Amino acid sequence: MSRYFRNRPLLVLLTVLALLTGGLVSCSQYSTKPISKGYHNLTAHFNAYVIARDEIKEAELILFKTRQENYSQLLPILLPVDSMLSMPVKPQLDDAIKKASLIPERHQNSKWLDNAYILIGRARLLKQDLPNAIDVFKYVNTKGTSEDDKHEALVGLMRAYTEASDYANALNVAEYLRTQPLNKANTRDFYITKAYIHERKGEYAVAAGILDATFPALKKGESTARLHLIAGQLYDLTGQPAKAIAHYEKVQKSQPTYDLSFYANLYAIQSNGLTGDQKRLAQSTETFESMLNDRKNADLKDKIYFTMGLLEARNGRIDKAISFYRQSIQAAGANTTQIPYTYQEIGKLYFEKKADYSKAKVYYDSALALMPQQSPDYAALMNRKKTLDEFVQYQTTIRTEDSLLNLAQMNPTALDKLLDNVITQKEKEDQAQAALAQQIVERASNGNFNAVPGATNSNLQPNERWVLYNPVALSQGRQEFSVRWGNRPIEDNWRRSNKEASEAIAGVNSPLNGGTSANDVSPNAPLQQQDAANATASVNATTTGRKAQKDAFYAKIPFTKEAQAQANQRVENALYKLGKLYKFQLNQPADAIPTFEQLLTRYPNTLQKPEVYYLLHLSNEQLGKTSSWKDKLLAEYPNTSYARLAGKTVAQSGDSEAKALVTYNQIYELYQANNVTEALARADNSLSSFAGTQLEDKLALLRVILVGRVQGVDAYRQSINEFIRDYPASPLLPRVKAMQDAANRITANRK
Incomplete structure (x- = not known):
């Protein structure tokens, strides 16, 4: 008995150790025993999941609160992910990933x-690590055990695909989820994400309809107010202003921020202008006055004036609209967010309402200089700007060459006097600009820049404002200078790399020419002597400068027959291209007709005559007018492709054939000019638009030739095979097969 009691502590210790070992074994993360699962559930939840979840929620809240909204554009339903914008919360997201990773x-x-x-996927999505986010969401959908969790992962997968612009896969996931029994949270997130997909695709009516179905599941708050504002924008864009107004009114009932409330009011007024509700339109004037007088709107006046201009434009009062838009630009101050869109609207009015393409170009240039390249309007604006650049170029060519040709016919004495007057006028303008610059320097040094006359005159067009008042022109000028000249110090003769050479070329003032330079006068000489030397230098420099300017003018005037022929050729080409620009890019047949007629009158033997006849026929037909151009084309040039096009039945004719022919000629001209890379790119982009036209196989053959020139023999052989496959009935097929045989021989010899 004594032995039993003597050994009892040892037995107790062994028993405790055995129980602890069993407990630890039973708590293995791979065990399915209740004690083990309970332990790991508790530890995973509080030591990892809750911490990671809260960090991600906090990061999302920070990103939402610090977002920069561009209310001049359609707001995104979900904030697009951006790795740069997420940098402030990157430490939180990294820690959330680290904590969530403890669980697996x-x-x-x-x-x-x-x-x-799912938390890891969300964090990676916010960091714009889209490939890894997609992989994580896919893994949960494949290996997950809870249907709700799998559905949540698929909603995240939809979002990740959308951010990657992979809309096809995003919609495939959406179509699957549409058939699944989703819980309330997943249903809400599914609808919002699907609406975001359709918004990104430009399907605004669908996006608005889905948002309408989502609102019953949303609580009042800033995010809901924002979605109501977006729904109103979407309905505005789809031409449903009454529905838009209803959503703008709901913004005010959803606990909005001041900005959301302010813009909801502005947008509602804009929508009222579309409904034609005259009573509400009359009330809008008082509303505008109240907004402008509200001190809280001191930094938002540019938006108010912009809306006032928009309403005037919609009511057909174009000049008044332009005036309000200019006030908007003036009121913008340092906040330039709205300015490019205001310039764009003024450009649209000059382009679409006034058909003043030169002024439209000026405003579009200014808009593009300030507009973010990621803006949805940027690409369309750039295309329109290129068209207007061409327009101004052709008009300038015609005007300049005609002026020079007229000068060449003038009496020499009268011409010399005219050039003197031109130079004198230019000197006066330069002096006025210099005086104005001096005022700016003096008043700016006294801190009174705004007191300079005209410095902030927003009624001037961008090209009418002096360059130092126009930040857009100033920026463009600085960039153009640095591209041409590099970084040059501010000094005299900055163009010259050799200052001694510049002094030798300076004229009579140079000591090398035996003259007396102002710099040769001793600084200790009497004041009268210095003044006389400076005055002499100034007079001599002015005389030399005027002579150089006059010589430069004379050099440009085409006095010889050869120079006049070249000038006329430039005018002829410009008239031809300007007419086509009016017809196709600007869709102004009424302007194309007199341009083409002027071309035929001035240059009756132009090589473009058959095409011009055809385009005149189409332009008159487009305006519903009868003309004799088709008959003239068939009578004078019956064997041309243009005659064949004009002779087709009405059902077969149209602008498609004309555009195809114009495009083909442009590509062929590039090919003849040995600009084969550009020609191939144009051919690839245009081939689909040639479908069904008579020139489709011809362009395809030209593309085959261009592929051979640009991409080598292997690509050339492949493109030949594609032609044979796609155009088995083409009359060009024998030629293509001969080309195929030659290419095969080249390949065989190379081996």
Whole structure:
């Protein structure tokens, strides 16, 4: 008995050790026993999941609160992910990923495993790590055990695909989820994400309809007010102003921020202008006055004036609209967010309402200089600007060459006097600009820049404002200078790399020419002597400068027959291209007709005559007028492709054939000029638009030739095979097969 009691402590210790070992074994992350699962569920939830979830929620809240909204554009339903914008919350997201990763590393049997992976996917999505986010969401959908968690992962997958602009896969996931029994949270997130997909695709009516179905599941708050504002924008864009107004009114009932409330009011007024509700339109004037007088709107006056201009434009009062738009630009101050869109609207009015393309170009240039390249309007604006650049170029060519040709016919004495007057006028303008610059320097040094006459005159067009008042022109000028000249110090003779050479060329003032330079006068000489020397230098420099300017003018005037022929050729080409620009790019047949007629009158033997006849026929036909151009074309040029096009039935004719022919000629001209890379790019982009036209196989053959020139023999052979496959009935097929045989021989010899 004594031995039993003597050994009892040892037995107790062994028993405790055995129980602890069993407990630890039973708590393995791979065990399915209740004690083990309970331990890992508890540990995973509070030591990892909750921390990671809260960090991601906080990061999302920070990104939402610090977002920069461009209310001049359609707001995105979900904030697009951006790795740069997420940099401030990157440490939180990294820590959230680290915490959530503890669960798959240490708690495999926890019920929070799928949720942890979803958190990792969300964090990677916010960091714009889209490939890894997509992989994580796919993994949860494949390996997950909870249907709700799998659905949540698929909603995240939809979002990730959308951010990657992979809309096809995003919609495939959406179509699958549409058939699944989703819980309330997943249903809400599914609808919002699907609406975001359609908004990104430009399907605004669908996006608005989906948002309407989502609002019953949303609580009042800033995010809901923002979605109501977006729904109103979407309905505005789809031409449903009454529905838009209803959503703008709901913004005010959803606990909005001041900005959301302000813009909802502005947008509602804009929509009222579309409904034609005269009573509400009359009330809008008082509303505008109240907004402008409200001190809280001191930094938002540019938006108010912009809306006032928009309403005037919609009511056909174009000049008044332009005036309000200019006031908007003046009121913008340092905040230039609205300015490019205001310039764009003024440009549209000059382009679409006034058909003043030169002024439209000026405003479009200014808009593009300030507009972010990621703006949805940027690409369309750039295309229109290129068209207007061409327009101004052709008009300038015609005007300049005609002026020079007229000068060449003038009496020499009268011409010399005219040039003197031109130079004198230019000197006066330069002096006025210099005086104005001096005022700016003096008043700016006294801190009174705004007191300079005209410095902030927003009624001037961008090209009418002096360059130092126009930040757009100033920026463009600085950039053009640095491209041409590099970074040059501010000094005299900055163009010259050799200052001694510049002094030798300076004229009579140079000591090398035996003259007396102002710099040769001693600084200790009497004041009268210095003044006389400076005055002499100034007079001599002015005389030399005028002579140089006059010589430069004379050099440009085409006095010889050869120079006049070249000038006329430039006018002829410009008239031809300007007419086509009016017809196709600007869709102004009424302007194209007199341009083409002027071309035929001035240059009756132009090589473009058959095409011009055809385009005159189409332009008159487009305006519903009868003309004799088709008959003239068939009578004078019956064997041309233009005659064949004009002779087709009405059902077969149209602008498609004309555009195809014009495009083909442009590509062929590039090919003849040995600009084969550009020609191939144009051919690839245009081939689909040639479908069904008579020139389709011809362009395809030209593309084959261009591929051979640009991409080598292998690509050339492949393109030949594609032609034979796609155009088995083409009359060009024998030629293409001969080309195929030659290419095969080249390949065989190379081997």
